[in-house]
Amino acid sequence: MDKSVFDDLQQSLKEAVTIRRKELALSKITEIHAPDAKAIRDKVGLSQTEFAQLIGVKVATLRNWEQNRRKPTGAAAALLTIVEKEPAAALRALH
Secondary structure, three states: OOHHHHHHHHHHHHHHHHHHOOOOOOOOOOOOOOOOHHHHHHHHOOOHHHHHHHHOOOHHHHHHHHOOOOOOOHHHHHHHHHHHHOHHHHHHHHO
């Protein structure tokens, strides 16, 4: 391993320890929120069956998202975000 890479890793670990001990504040906190599947579906005006077929998931999966039993992740979360932000373009592309 390159000495500079090792030194960077070592410094990062030291910082992690000081943060854990609350001796150093976090410099940045990133929060990721799962898209609200029901609100997005309502926005585009489709039934659960229609919307599930459109985005390629089972109706049961969509129901789990809408009832907060599960959260969409990965590609599904990305697709829901696209539908939320650009519904007309997403619907054109997916139909």
